[in-house]
Amino acid sequence: MIDQNNAEKTVHFGQALLATGWAEKVRVAISGGLIATITVDVEAQGNDDRHAIGLPGMSNVHSHAFQRGMAGLAEVRGPGSDSFWTWRDIMYRFVDRIDPDGLRAIAALAYAEMLEAGFTRVGEFHYLHRDPAGVAYANPAELSHAIIAAAADTGIGLTHLPVFYAHSGFGGTAPRHAQRRFVHDLDGFARLLDAVRAGTAALPDAIVGIAPHSLRAVTADELGHLQTLAGTGPIHIHLAEQLKEVEDCVAWSGQRPVEWLMDHANIDARWCLVHATHMTGEETVALAQSGAVVGLCPITEANLGDGLFPAVTYQAAGGRFGIGTDSNVLIDMSEEMRLLEYGQRLLARARNIMTAAPGQSTGQEMFDAAVRGGAQALGVAGGLAVGHAADMISLDSSHVSLVERKGAQIMDSFLFAAGRSAIDGVWRRGTMVVRSGKHVARDAISDRYRRALQLLVA
Known part of the structure; x- marks a missing residue:
């Protein structure tokens, strides 16, 4: 079981799509799985988890x-x-x-x-x-x-x-x-x-x-x-x-x-x-x-x-x-x-x-x-806003289809060109459950799935 109740961290995005629209240099502070504060136009600080592009889940x-x-x-x-x-x-x-x-x-x-x-x-x-x-x-x-x-x-x-x-x-x-x-x-x-x-x-x-x-x-x-x-x-x-x-x-x-x-x-x-x-x-x-x-x-x-x-x-x-x-x-x-x-x-x-x-x-x-x-x-609140669950996606700005994109250009290029290959991180209630495009428990989950399918379709 992945613990999602005790996430206390700050994530910094070079660009992020907030509930109010795109913003630059965004610090998202997370407490108890929820977004505690959002600050824009600020540089990353020492212990911040740093990513280039942030989207809501x-x-x-x-x-x-x-x-x-x-x-x-x-x-x-x-x-x-x-x-x-x-x-x-x-x-x-x-x-x-x-x-x-x-x-x-x-x-x-x-x-x-x-x-x-x-x-x-x-x-x-x-x-x-x-x-x-x-x-x-x-x-x-x-x-x-x-x-x-x-x-x-x-x-x-x-x-x-x-x-x-x-x-x-x-x-x-x-x-x-x-x-x-x-x-x-x-x-x-x-x-x-x-x-x-x-x-x-x-x-x-x-x-x-x-x-x-x-x-x-x-x-x-x-x-x-x-x-x-x-x-x-x-x-x-x-x-x-x-x-x-x-x-x-x-x-x-x-x-x-x-x-x-x-x-x-x-x-x-x-x-x-x-x-x-x-x-x-x-x-x-x-x-x-x-x-x-x-x-x-x-x-x-x-x-x-x-x-x-x-x-x-x-x-x-x-x-x-x-x-x-x-x-x-x-x-x-x-x-x-x-x-x-x-x-x-x-x-x-x-x-x-x-x-x-x-x-x-x-x-x-x-x-x-x-x-x-x-x-x-x-039945939930959507988007990146204070009080909402810290459910977030990060995109890899070095992906060839996202080079030099900003704001809405990022979304058009993500959806119509890059696709899911551009997703490098996903947080659920502030806990990172996808790193480098792969679920943190992917290997064990895949192994269990293979065993189950061997019984079901044999």
Whole structure:
């Protein structure tokens, strides 16, 4: 376990992106894992930890950690047309053999890679709850505790989102045999939440929310009860990811998924709607004006052939977004951001889409928006500011793609040219968990992962 409670140090950056914008010669004093003071336009002092470029850590709003173990195993074409739904059947087969130790090993590797990529907090959308036979563990949070242990092993901030999953389709249809490890009733889910909250108590600044899996997996009545169980915590849901999902929702209710949810739930700043790929213009504007965050996962959405999010309409209406790694087929924060912009460029056949006005930096606008939206979605404060967690990234100014860059030029060159190879350090609550681009426990975590995969895929 990485100790994050007693960090007392000062880090000096030649340039740093603060919550108020770029500044030079920045000293960040850290106490108890939090930023105690920030001083600008000052030289480094004797014991300062010195780095060239500082950025705030990024929130990963949507992860299924166990899917890291099947990355690359679903890239063989079947006899018919491959889609999200055929990929899902492969995922079901993979999940059948995972036990708590294997889950911890897989999640730890995913979390170490997230930290190496600049993600300092993860929203773990966790729907694996029961044993391989579909029987509840004696501890209802047995598999959630494996996730919590993996977060402790790596030091990543955790917003844990236990998933309520009760049905296989719209209108409350019975779950399939392949979904037996996911299912709950409301009473059992309430017990699970109590056990998860107890399990996260020792983890620094952990947040517990809830995640109704999708409108396929919950009924309207269940969704109402779940909102009560959430209290003031985050609420995340998969929504409108696939056209078939939209068609099935219309057949069931006469409404599209986002339209139905807006009419039947109190959608506000607690909510994160993951994907929301297929919306009408009216749905897009209504969602943007609700105060909720959309969780965009461009690498997974491309991998699964989901489609492209209507970003231009959404941003024009003031919508908020965060980014996530979802299936963890490739864990790379800069690539998620780059693919988000490039997808919009291909859709519009134009350039610099994810920025609002002439003269503004596309990379800077995207990064700032994702920091704000991601922090909101995960229930924390984002950015480098006094009182916030000392979650920070340093970039290597000697990287060939960052030579002589300043301010917003750094962000554009980082996201669109250098990528994750420019990340040399990551701090989580003031503790350096990535040095020279590598997690401090990477070797041991990788070895444990290899042993787990040998059992799972043999």
